[in-house]
Amino acid sequence: MTKNDNSDLVELCYTSINEVEGYQVFIETLSQKICADAADIVLENTADGSCQTLGSLGFDPTFLENYDTEYLGKNPWFEEIEKLTPNKSHTDEIFSEKLEKSAYFNEWVKPQGLEHSIGAVLESQRDCNGWIGLSRCTGSNHFSDKEKVVIDIVLPHLKRSVSILKRLNIDEGATKVFSMAVGCMALPIIVLDNQGRVVEMNTKADEFLSKNSQLKISVSGHIQTHCGRTHAKIGAAIYQALTTLDKPEVLPPAPVIVPGHQQDDACSFEAVHYRGSYGLSGVVVVLRPVRKL
Secondary structure, X not given: OOHHHHHHHHHHXXXXXXXXXXXXXXXXXXXXXXXXXEEEEEEEEOOOOEEEEEEEEOOOHHHHHHHXXXXXXXXXXXXXXXXXXXXOOEEHHHOHHXXXXXXXXXXXXXXXXXXXXXXXXXXXXXXXXXXXXXXXXXXXXXXXXXXXXXXXXXHHHHHHHHXXXXXXXXXXXXXXXXXXXXXXXXXXXXXXXXXXXEEEEOHHHHHHHHHOOOEEEOOOOOEEEOOOOOOHHXXXXXXXXXXXXXXXXXXXXXXXXXXXXXXXXXXXXXXXXXXXXXXXXXXXXEEEEOOOO
16 A cells, blocks of 8 residues: 555545544544444543544444443553554554453453454543544454554544644633633733733733833734833743743742833733643733832
């Protein structure tokens, strides 16, 4: 088989981003090419206990209903695949003896008349697992090296596709919730991404900046003074917050007082790092007007 033989699968990887049902077509097409009797593309989120199946065929629906309760986040097949060379597909021949002793194999796989499998990791994070897995019925031959090559050719495209899909879904949901939360805050709030660029601000912040003689948002999306330079202490506060994104135990930098040129124009500038689910991270800037005595 050549790479050209799998151009249809590669194309399905990317068209599925906008048409999610394409993953079902993908798994059906791939299963037909390598003679699999059952297959699925799965994303697990152990943080909220959810399991999203992008495409599936050949599994007994009654067993699928029990999967979330029994094996979510503790699938021994995935745990073994995860230990092997990344960005490659693997057959269960490598760990079949260990797998066949597990409750998962004897109570979930075997009763469905399945035996041999091949698959690959799509995602492996603290709270999120993703994989593609294909199986054959009991008594069938193991998957061959030639069939393994088919999966290896399309695997980087499938991983990229699933990553983009997940990012889009997260951004859409998280942005709506985050925007609503920021908008409801009484103080001026500016949200920066993990590069220090402004991505969100509430009405209070917009009004505050429009009247403030010192601070502005540059064309590049960074907070600057009106002279076109980043206030040294502001820059240091943002930098400290950005460099401690992975250190929640580190306290945020002390608030910076930005003097104003006009009456009641001074403000306290506080940068606090945040890190949410799925790698969302950045800095929240809180502006507090400071009245001159």
